[in-house]
Amino acid sequence: MKSSNSGNVGIVIVSHSPKIAEGAADMVRQMVGDVVPLAWTGGDIEGGLGTNVAEIVEAIETAWSPAGVAILVDLGGAETNSEMAVEMLTEDRRARVVICNAPVVEGAVIAATESSGGSSLAAVKRSAEEFYA
Amino acid sequence: MSLDRAAREKLVRALAESMIEHADELTSLDQAIGDGDHGLNMKRGFEAVLATLPGLADKSLPEMLKTIGMTLVMKVGGASGPLVGTFFMEFGKALPEQPVRADLVAATEKAINAVKARGRSDAGQKTLLDVLVPVQIVFAEGGDAKAIAAEAVQAADRTTPMLAIRGRASFLGERSIGHMDPGSRSASLLIRAAVATIEFEENS
Secondary structure, eight states, rough: OOOOOSSEEEEEEEESSHHHHHHHHHHHHHTTTTSOOEEEEEOOTTTTOOOHHHHHHHHHHHHHOOEOOOOEEEEEEHHHHHHHHHHHOOHHHTTTTEOOOOOOHHHHHHHHHHHTTOHHHHHHHHHHHHOOO | OOOHHHHHHHHHHHHHHHHHHHHHHHHHHHHHHHHHHHHHHHHHHHHHHHHTTTTHHHHHHHHHHHHHHHHHHHHHOOTTHHHHHHHHHHHHHHHHSSSOOOHHHHHHHHHHHHHHHHOOOOSSSSSHHHHHHHHHHHTTTTTOOOHHHHHHHHHHHHHHTTTOOOGGGGGGGGTTTTTTOOHHHHHHHHHHHHHHHHHHHHHO
């Protein structure tokens, strides 16, 4: 997990597979460099395929930005666990985190590109979600 | 109803044993229509719960249930972690320390509604709600432990011919028909384990 400090919306990538999450993060970095706070997480607590709430919370903290954080997820459990993680944040942070209804790889790249231009959290989410709409 | 410390510990052990003993069965159900990790995930979650004994049973019933829920949320890993964990957390939150039956009925109803909200689902979509919802009806109508356990088993069986609308099995479309929903099976096992313990305590 890596991050950088900027006022841009942070991006969190959550996949059942740590390889997919890391690979998607690599693609984001190639597009936007270090101007977007970015973190990824994947795998269950034993390192198998799955997601885990504690690591998602940690990833959100890592990618935290005052502009908010957009989370990209793959399959059902990643979404449910991400929702649970968001609920565990402090109330003021909770209001500034969104889960995007978008494919994880394409969504992450588009969201990060939008974020790199200084767009708002709502605009970042909309861009990611419009890709397949 | 009051569960003393020994009864609370017994309840926790019964819940955990039901998941540990049936882990292979749950996994093979999940291999048929899901990603094949349900048995292992539930086993891991409840082993983590067991590891919090004996301290866990020192807590009041509501606090104990909330702690079980949080442990499951953090340790299970799959979508069932937040779903089953939410049930326990909300069940605990809604209970007074010395609940009577009406309190249990009201609290389980709140917990089931929280599971519906968490999963954006309801009965009829081939999920654990297809066990929770009908069992809740039997419970609310005054059914005893035997009737509740019987309904839990039958409700899980009734998911076999259902078409999955939510969860990983929904990707299979009509191929999800003909297999029991693993989440319904684990819910029925947990309910059966719980009511067996509690009735035993009340009669002893």
